[in-house]
Amino acid sequence: MIYIFKMEYRRCLVYKSEVLFSVVSSAISILVQMALWKYLYRDNWARAEYMTAYVILSVILGIIYSNTIYYTITEKIANGNFALELLKPVDFLVLHYMRSLGNICGQISFRAVPISILFWPIISKNINIILVIKALPFIVAGHIFCTALFMWCGLISFVIVESWAIRRLTDNTISFLAGAVIPIAVFPDSLEKIVRALPFQYLYDYPIRIILGELTGYEIYMKGLISIVHGFLVMWVVVFVTFRLAIRNCTIQGG
Amino acid sequence: MRKFFRLYRIYTIQFFKARAEYRLNFWLGILANIYSYFITFLNYWIITRRFENIDGWGFADMSILYGINLFTYAIAGTFVWYNAFQLEEEIISGGLDRYLVRPMGVIEQLICSRFGDTFVGQVIVAGIFLTWAMFKHISLLSIGKVLYFFLILISGTMLQIGAMIVVGSLSFWLNKSTKIGEVFYYEIRSLIHYPLSIYPVWIRYLLTYLLPWAFINYYPALLLLGKGNSVIDYVLGGLSPFVGVGVFAFSIVFFYKGLQVYCSPGN
Amino acid sequence: MGIIELYDVKKSYKVAKRERSFLKQLLFHRYDEIVAVQGINLQIEVGEAVGIIGPNGAGKSTLIKMMVGILQPTAGTLYVNSKVPYKHRKQNAKNIGVVFGQRTQLWWDLPLEDTLKLHREMYEIPDAIYKRNIEKFDKTLGICSFWHQPVRQLSLGQRMKADLAVALLHDPKLLFLDEPTIGLDVMAKKQVRDFLKSINGDNVTIILTSHDLKDIEEICPRVIMVNHGSIVIDTSLSEIKAKVSEQKILVTFAEQPKSIPVLEGCKLVSQEGDTFIFQMDSLKCSFTDFFAAVGSKNGIENISVQSIDIDEIVRKMYAEDVQ
Numbered sequence: 001m002i003y004i005f006k007m008e009y010r011r012c013l014v015y016k017s018e019v020l021f022s023v024v025s026s027a028i029s030i031l032v033q034m035a036l037w038k039y040l041y042r043d044n045w046a047r048a049e050y051m052t053a054y055v056i057l058s059v060i061l062g063i064i065y066s067n068t069i070y071y072t073i074t075e076k077i078a079n080g081n082f083a084l085e086l087l088k089p090v091d092f093l094v095l096h097y098m099r100s101l102g103n104i105c106g107q108i109s110f111r112a113v114p115i116s117i118l119f120w121p122i123i124s125k126n127i128n129i130i131l132v133i134k135a136l137p138f139i140v141a142g143h144i145f146c147t148a149l150f151m152w153c154g155l156i157s158f159v160i161v162e163s164w165a166i167r168r169l170t171d172n173t174i175s176f177l178a179g180a181v182i183p184i185a186v187f188p189d190s191l192e193k194i195v196r197a198l199p200f201q202y203l204y205d206y207p208i209r210i211i212l213g214e215l216t217g218y219e220i221y222m223k224g225l226i227s228i229v230h231g232f233l234v235m236w237v238v239v240f241v242t243f244r245l246a247i248r249n250c251t252i253q254g255g
Numbered sequence: 256m257r258k259f260f261r262l263y264r265i266y267t268i269q270f271f272k273a274r275a276e277y278r279l280n281f282w283l284g285i286l287a288n289i290y291s292y293f294i295t296f297l298n299y300w301i302i303t304r305r306f307e308n309i310d311g312w313g314f315a316d317m318s319i320l321y322g323i324n325l326f327t328y329a330i331a332g333t334f335v336w337y338n339a340f341q342l343e344e345e346i347i348s349g350g351l352d353r354y355l356v357r358p359m360g361v362i363e364q365l366i367c368s369r370f371g372d373t374f375v376g377q378v379i380v381a382g383i384f385l386t387w388a389m390f391k392h393i394s395l396l397s398i399g400k401v402l403y404f405f406l407i408l409i410s411g412t413m414l415q416i417g418a419m420i421v422v423g424s425l426s427f428w429l430n431k432s433t434k435i436g437e438v439f440y441y442e443i444r445s446l447i448h449y450p451l452s453i454y455p456v457w458i459r460y461l462l463t464y465l466l467p468w469a470f471i472n473y474y475p476a477l478l479l480l481g482k483g484n485s486v487i488d489y490v491l492g493g494l495s496p497f498v499g500v501g502v503f504a505f506s507i508v509f510f511y512k513g514l515q516v517y518c519s520p521g522n
Numbered sequence: 523m524g525i526i527e528l529y530d531v532k533k534s535y536k537v538a539k540r541e542r543s544f545l546k547q548l549l550f551h552r553y554d555e556i557v558a559v560q561g562i563n564l565q566i567e568v569g570e571a572v573g574i575i576g577p578n579g580a581g582k583s584t585l586i587k588m589m590v591g592i593l594q595p596t597a598g599t600l601y602v603n604s605k606v607p608y609k610h611r612k613q614n615a616k617n618i619g620v621v622f623g624q625r626t627q628l629w630w631d632l633p634l635e636d637t638l639k640l641h642r643e644m645y646e647i648p649d650a651i652y653k654r655n656i657e658k659f660d661k662t663l664g665i666c667s668f669w670h671q672p673v674r675q676l677s678l679g680q681r682m683k684a685d686l687a688v689a690l691l692h693d694p695k696l697l698f699l700d701e702p703t704i705g706l707d708v709m710a711k712k713q714v715r716d717f718l719k720s721i722n723g724d725n726v727t728i729i730l731t732s733h734d735l736k737d738i739e740e741i742c743p744r745v746i747m748v749n750h751g752s753i754v755i756d757t758s759l760s761e762i763k764a765k766v767s768e769q770k771i772l773v774t775f776a777e778q779p780k781s782i783p784v785l786e787g788c789k790l791v792s793q794e795g796d797t798f799i800f801q802m803d804s805l806k807c808s809f810t811d812f813f814a815a816v817g818s819k820n821g822i823e824n825i826s827v828q829s830i831d832i833d834e835i836v837r838k839m840y841a842e843d844v845q
Contacts, residue, residue: 017430017431018434021434021435024438025434032446035454035455036453039309039310039453040302040309164287165284168290169291173290176298182302188305262644269629269636272632273629273631273632276631349625350625352587355590355592356590356591357644359612515594
């Protein structure tokens with residue numbers, strides 16, 4: 001189990017040039033967005049600073065939430081090895097999870113950390129460690145949520161052969177509704193109301209605002225946590241239903 | 256030339272024949288792309304709503320700016336994307352030999368071999384927003400400008416095709432060239448999603464004289480919408496078609512240079 | 523003027539040196555030069571069928587690729603159909619057909635007929651010739667039996683036949699084959715070999731590489747052995763066989779022999795059950811001497827003489843060349 005984790009972790013480092021370019025690529029995308037917000041808030045220096053920190057944190061969170069479980073599952077399905085895996089469903093899921101966890105930790109170490117170091121002067125101004133710890137539960141819950149989501153997308157490919165389109169659809173919708181690119185506060189009021197009613201804001205919008213010190217207050221915190229628990233319970237139910245469906249599909253087709 | 260078009264038509268028809276088995280995926284893919292890029296336009300709408308405009312560019316202006324970029328990118332993608340970004344694999348596996356043995360240009364064969372069907376979604380979205388925005392600005396437009404607009408779409412497409420070919424050709428010399436291509440073509444080009452006037456001047460120079468992405472949509476839009484600040488802006492706008500053709504021509508030369516360097520791995 | 527002429531053709535590759543440090547790898551490129559083909563002279567006439575053999579890494583593929591127009595020689599001149607292949611690639615392509623044994627030219631998801639239609643367009647083949655060739659291929663290879671199936675569903679034998687049909691659809695004067703029978707079953711191999719023989723009969727020049735020496739034996743009267751980038755032997759197969767003077771003699775004795783004589787040029791190689799296998803160099807030792815030596819003290823029940831298998835001959839040649 002741990003072995004698989006270590007293997008995936010090491011795999012992130014195999015192509016050194018790839019690591020370098022991933023970091024460069026993320027850095028440039030951060031700079032581009034920073035340039036935009038600096039311009040948009042050119043009259044409001046504090047807000048511009050806030051937004052630049054927001055962008056950096058968003059990219060870092062994006063790296064944390066990125067999940068290869070979709071790819072490992074669809075790979076198995078494409079290979080036709082899936083049927084064997086279904087004999088031991090729990091093991092199957094844990095195995096894939098370990099692999100994706102290894103990958104995520106690898107990405108964090110070799111992408112998120114360098115990015116944090118590169119942009120340290122900006123981040124360190126706005127955050128402190130206590131706030132990060134406060135936001136941690138949301139991030140962990142977000143991670144579990146994303147895992148379940150991508151697992152579902154992967155399993156769906158059992159029914160619809162190539163499900164990259166579905167994954168893209170869910171990915172884009174959730175990023176948008178979570179405030180990954182544009183903070184929800186910037187949304188027009190009518191839209192903002194709708195989006196605030198949904199649980200996706202707890203993936204990006206909430207944790208980032210906590211880290212940046214904007215959200216305080218026990219109440220908001222609790223409410224948020226509860227919503228998230230709701231959210232991912234629903235997700236898990238969906239995943240298991242899909243799983244059952246996949247198993248049934250599999251056995252009907254004769255394995 | 257005529258032979259190329261005839262063959263391209265036949266190849267594409269056959270490609271769709273082969274895809275017919277995966278019909279659901281085809282439509283889902285297009286839907287996913289339409290949706291994705293619709294959300295991108297939505298983002299611009301949100302920003303222009305909140306900030307009134309971006310340096311004088313309202314939502315319709317932004318639609319034209321981004322629309323030109325997306326449209327030309329998507330059309331270029333249907334011709335060249337898959338071939339350019341999978342060239343590395345073909346080189347490594349020696350699959351390129353097949354093309355060298357046939358009496359047709361290699362680039363032509365590559366273009367024929369894969370139609371980028373997934374880009375149809377982007378073409379649709381960009382087309383819709385562009386048409387809407389152009390009608391919104393109908394008062395600004397003269398016949399000349401409309402003709403210029405279509406010219407710009409063609410030359411912009413050529414520029415994007417050229418860029419993709421250059422990125423793909425890098426794999427003749429380097430490993431993992433797709434990553435490098437991503438940085439220079441995708442990340443840096445994303446700067447042109449917004450009017451260049453909002454960035455520090457050096458970025459404008461970068462995108463004009465070094466990596467000519469600004470000629471895809473920014474200068475043409477300046478000319479179309481009359482937003483230029485100086486004569487130079489309009490001159491550069493007028494030059495855009497030529498830059499498009501120039502980049503395209505360069506990419507072909509670059510590709511064939513790479514082909515020369517190519518040694519197929521053998522036993 | 524032969525259909526293929528090589529004059530002092532050389533080809534060397536630059537292979538990047540692996541640097542120790544990552545930074546150096548990114549910034550500098552240092553190369554080793556590997557000579558794949560050194561100074562080859564070769565003439566092939568119209569209508570010949572030539573087999574090229576040699577150990578892996580000998581430079582055969584490089585040689586073929588230069589003739590086909592995929593690679594450019596580093597030095598020397600090379601003419602195919604009186605033109606330089608890499609300079610006139612498209613024109614050259616019209617006159618040649620190529621079959622890669624390990625990679626197919628066919629469109630994977632579509633039936634054979636679609637690939638052929640595409641080739642008809644690309645090579646601008648007139649209808650009459652197209653029809654005539656399809657009929658011919660159907661008669662000799664039976665391609666119409668799997669005409670409508672997607673290529674990915676075809677067996678290896680069917681795929682190879684399809685590749686052959688595609689390569690010859692445009693009536694090329696010159697046909698290159700790189701391992702055409704690899705992985706095929708015995709029936710399919712025979713069909714392919716017969717087909718190639720008949721094509722050669724139609725005056726199509728054939729250049730064939732294969733690791734299956736039976737292919738060469740059946741199809742190519744002329745054999746070229748390449749090793750270390752040069753031509754080692756250029757001759758006919760029968761001459762090669764004649765050169766090798768060794769023969770195997772299998773002897774079954776009436777009863778367990780009392781002694782096995784030692785003769786110059788003759789030695790006992792192995793024993794299988796009751797059969798003793800001797801290897802005799804007919805230059806050093808004659809049959810009469812052998813019989814006299816072996817049969818005088820022991821009763822011979824059965825005796826048979828075998829020429830050495832061509833595989834062994836070639837293996838010896840490879841081994842000798844190393845020395």
